[in-house]
Amino acid sequence: MADIKLIEELTNAFGPSGFEEEVCRAIYRNTSEFQVSNDAMCNVYMKRKDFSGRKPVLMLDAHLDECGFMVQSIRENGLLNILTLGGFHLTSLPAHSVIIKNGEGEKIKGIITSKPVHFLKDSEKGSNDLDIEELAVDVGASSREEVLKDYGIRPGDPIMPDVSFEYQEKRGLCFGKAFDNRLGCACIIETMRLLKEETDLSVDVVGAFAAQEEVGTRGAAVTSQVVKPDLAIVFEGSPADDFYYAEGIAQGALGKGVQIRHIDKSYISNPVFIRQAHKIGEELGIPYQDAVRRGGSTNAAKISLEGQAVPVLVLGIPSRYVHSHYNFCTLKDLDAAAKMAAEVIRSLTPELVSKIQRKDLFD
Numbered sequence: 001m002a003d004i005k006l007i008e009e010l011t012n013a014f015g016p017s018g019f020e021e022e023v024c025r026a027i028y029r030n031t032s033e034f035q036v037s038n039d040a041m042c043n044v045y046m047k048r049k050d051f052s053g054r055k056p057v058l059m060l061d062a063h064l065d066e067c068g069f070m071v072q073s074i075r076e077n078g079l080l081n082i083l084t085l086g087g088f089h090l091t092s093l094p095a096h097s098v099i100i101k102n103g104e105g106e107k108i109k110g111i112i113t114s115k116p117v118h119f120l121k122d123s124e125k126g127s128n129d130l131d132i133e134e135l136a137v138d139v140g141a142s143s144r145e146e147v148l149k150d151y152g153i154r155p156g157d158p159i160m161p162d163v164s165f166e167y168q169e170k171r172g173l174c175f176g177k178a179f180d181n182r183l184g185c186a187c188i189i190e191t192m193r194l195l196k197e198e199t200d201l202s203v204d205v206v207g208a209f210a211a212q213e214e215v216g217t218r219g220a221a222v223t224s225q226v227v228k229p230d231l232a233i234v235f236e237g238s239p240a241d242d243f244y245y246a247e248g249i250a251q252g253a254l255g256k257g258v259q260i261r262h263i264d265k266s267y268i269s270n271p272v273f274i275r276q277a278h279k280i281g282e283e284l285g286i287p288y289q290d291a292v293r294r295g296g297s298t299n300a301a302k303i304s305l306e307g308q309a310v311p312v313l314v315l316g317i318p319s320r321y322v323h324s325h326y327n328f329c330t331l332k333d334l335d336a337a338a339k340m341a342a343e344v345i346r347s348l349t350p351e352l353v354s355k356i357q358r359k360d361l362f363d
Contacts, residue, residue, distance in 0.1 A: 001331065001335060002186060002190055002331055002334050002335050002338065003030075003186070003189075003190070004167050004331075006030050006186055006189060006190075007165065007167075007174065007182070007183070007186050007334070008165040008167070008176075009026045009029070009030070010023060010026050010027075010178075010182040010185050010186055011165045011176040011177060011178050011179065011182045011183075012164060012165050012176070012177075013025075013026050013178075013182070014099065014101055014107070014158075014160050015064055015065055015066050015068075015160070015178065015182075016065060016066055016067070016068025016069065016070070016085045016086075016158045016159065016160050017065040017066075017067075017068065017085040017086055017211070017212045017213070017214045017215045018065070018085065018158070018211070018212055018215070019065075019068070019101070019158040020042045020064040020065050020211045020212075021042060023064045023065075023182070023185070023209075024038055024042055024044050024064065024209070027044050027046070027185065027189070027209060028044075030189060031046055031189060031192075033049075033196065034046045034047060034048060034049065034192060034207075035047040035048070035049055035051065039222065039226070041211050041212070041218075041219060041222055042064070042211045042219075043064075043208065043209060043210050043211050043219045043222055043223050043226075044064070044207075044208070044209040045206060045207065045208055045209075045223070045226065045227070046188070046189075046192065046206065046207035046208075046209070047204075047205075047206050047207070048192070048195075048196070048204075048205065050199075051204055051206070052204055053204065054204075055201070055202060055203050055204045056202070056203050056204070056230035056231065056350075056353050057203065057204050057205075057206055057227060057228065057229045057230050057231075058203040058204070058205050058206070058229060058230065058231045058232065058233065058345060058348070059206050059207075059208050059223070059224070059227045059229035059231070059232040059233075059303070059310075060187075060188045060191055060192070060205060060206070060207045060208065060232075060233050060235070060341065061184075061188075061208050061209075061210060061220060061223065061232055061233070061234045061235065061299050061300075061303060062181050062183075062184025062185045062187060062188050062209055062210070062234070062235040062236070062299075063181045063184065063185075063209070063210045063211070063212075063213030063214070063217075063219060063220070063299060064181075064182075064185060064209045064210065064211050064213075064219070065085075065086075065181075065211055065212055065213055065214050065215075065219075066086070066160060066161075066177065066178035066180070066181075066182070066214070067084070067085060067086030067087065067088055067161075067180075067214050067323050068084075068085045068086065068158060068159055068160045068161070069082040069083065069084055069085060069098065069137075069158070069159035069160075070082065070083055070085055070156060070157070070158055070159065071100065071137075071153060071154065071155050071156060071157045071158075071159065072155060073155055074144045074147050074148065074153070074155065075136065075144065076143065076144050077142065077143065077144075078138075078139070078141035078142050078143050078144060078146055078147050079113065079136040079137065079138055080100070080110065080136055080137040080138075080139065080147070080153065081133070081136055082112075082132065082135065082136065082137055082159060083132060084132060085158070085214060085215060086214030086215060086323065087214070087323055088323055088324070089323070089324070090130040090131070090132060090135065091130055092324045092325070093112050093130075093135060094112055094113065094114030094130075094135065095111065095112065095114040096111070096112050096161065096162075096325050097109055097110065097111050097112075097161075097162040098110050098111070098112060098137060098159050098160065098161055098162050099159065099160050099161075099162045100137065100139065100153055100157055100158070100159045101157060101158050101159075101160075102151065102152040102153050102154070102157050103152060103154060103157065104152055106152060108139055108151055108153065109139070109162060110137040110138055110139040110140075110159070111137065111138050112135055112136070112137055112138075113135060113136045113137070113138055137159065139151055139153065160177070160178075161177045161178075161324075161325040162325075163176055163177035163325050163326055164176065165177075167331075172330050172331045172332055173328060173329075173330055173331075174327075174328065174329050174330070174331060174334075175326070175327070175328055176326075176327060177325060177326065177327060178327075179237040179317070179319040179322060179327035179329050180236070180237035180238075180239075180319060180322040180323065180327070181213065181235070181236055181237045182237070183235070183237040183317045183319065183329060183334055183337075184234075184235030184236055184237055184317070185209055185235075186334065186338075187235040187315070187317065187334060187337050187338045187341065188207040188208075188209065188235060189207070190334075190335075190338035191205075191207075191233075191338045191341045191342050191345075192205065192207055194338060194339070194342035195342055195345060195346070198346065201345065201346070201348070202348045202349050202350055202352075202353060203230070203231065203345065203348055203353065205345060206227050206229070208220075208223040208224075208226075208227055210222075210223050210299055213298075213299055217266075217297065217298075217299050217301050217302045219299075220299035220301075220302040220303055221302045223303075224302055224303045224305075224306035224310070225306065228306065228307060229303065229306065229310050230310065230353065230357065231273075231310065231311050231312075231313075231348075231353065231356060231357070232300070232303045232304075232310050232311070232312045232313070233312070233313045233314075233315060233341050233344070233345075234298050234299050234300045234303065234312055234313070234314045234315070235315055235316075235317070235337060235341070236261075236298045236299075236314060236315070236316045236317070237316070237317055237319045237322055237327075237329070238252050238259050238261070238291070238296075238316030238317065238318055238319065238322075239252060239296070239318075239319065239320075239322045239323075240252045240253065240254050240318040240319055240320040240322075240328075240329075241253070241318075242254055242256075242318075243320070251289055251290060251291040251292065251293075252289065252291060252316065252318040253289065253318060254318050254320065254328065254329065254330050254333065255330045255332065255333065256287060256289050256318070256333070257281075257286065257287025257288045257289055257332075257333060257336045258281075258286070258287070258288045258289070258315050258316065258317065258333060258336040258337040258340045259288070259289050259290075259291045259315065259316030259317070259318055260274060260277050260278070260288050260289070260290050260291065260313070260314070260315060260316075260340075261291045261293060261298070261314035261315075261316055262274065262290060262291065262292045262293075263292055263293060264293040264295065264296040264297055264298065264314075265293075265294075265295055265296060265297050266297035266298070266300065266301030267297070267298065267300040267301050267304055267312065267314065269312070269313070269314065270311035270312065270313070270356060270359060271359065271360075272311070272355055272356045272359055272360055273311050273312070273313045273356050274313070276344060276347065276352065276356070277313055277315075277340060277344055279347075280340060280343045280344050280347060281340065284339075284343055286336050286339055286340050286343065287332075287336050288336065288340065289318075291316065298314055300312040300314050311356050311357060311359075313341075313344065315337045315340055315341060316337070317329055317333050317334050317337050318333055
């Protein structure tokens with residue numbers, strides 16, 4: 001079973017896009033059995049200590065960052081104007097609490113402003129339209145000078161949703177923030193742990209935790225150049241859709257297993273890789289669900305275009321309400337994702353690696 005303390009530490013960490021340092025430190029604390037390093041962008045790389053460099057390289061990818069905000073300016077009355085780091089639906093934000101991290105590293109609670117119903121005009125009561133420039137964060141101050149001097153908050157300071165992780169053991173249910181994509185980060189570590197004792201793998205496995213995915217898959221553009229993978233498995237905290245579509249139509253249901261993504265707006269999957277994942281799932285009883293996505297994107301968009309093209313298998317952990325403050329997922333779906341990745345890697349032979357790379361073109 002997945003390490004609950006690891007998931008808690010990763011999801012609670014402060015890490016909006018461009019400010020992933022706390023997440024990186026959490027990874028370092030939990031991976032002493034591996035070779036771990038980072039670059040100037042805060043991408044983190046993890047290898048087994050017996051990494052040979054003589055085998056094809058399979059990269060395990062997940063992104064470190066979460067959707068958050070940045071202080072854009074400070075009003076005379078002390079309210080903080082903000083901009084988004086990543087894609088929020090703005091109507092989910094008013095009246096929720098956030099945490100601002102100032103230049104000294106102090107974390108300060110704030111509330112995203114909302115107009116009480118008592119002050120709404122009749123014309124406003126039925127409106128769900130919002131603009132980010134209409135929202136602000138209130139830290140309890142009453143002037144710009146107070147914010148600057150007493151709170152130490154400046155334009156450019158990052159902000160994250162204020163949510164703490166909880167695990168309901170009886171139901172196997174996780175609650176918290178940033179499941180997109182700290183769950184993927186946990187899956188990289190869990191997969192590497194599952195393979196820790198393997199001595200005859202046909203590939204060298206490298207974990208790559210990418211920064212700044214939510215603002216344009218920027219970190220993966222760097223990690224794929226550094227690692228130069230021959231194959232990749234991307235983990236993603238995928239949006240659960242079981243509340244929006246009927247059974248049989250939903251492709252990201254909680255508790256139904258790892259999501260195997262065939263297509264989204266940025267990537268079409270490799271059919272040989274997909275068939276191998278299906279085969280492993282059927283043979284070993286790993287629950288999975290296929291997803292054909294009309295929208296969305298992952299780091300596969302950048303990784304697949306590295307070098308002479310990289311086959312990528314995208315594995316999702318269905319998570320409710322991603323890109324909002326609060327998320328749900330089940331532990332067994334995370335376990336299924338890590339086990340699927342580990343077993344697919346175990347199943348790889350030099351011949352199969354070649355077939356995946358050539359898409360069976362000459363067989």
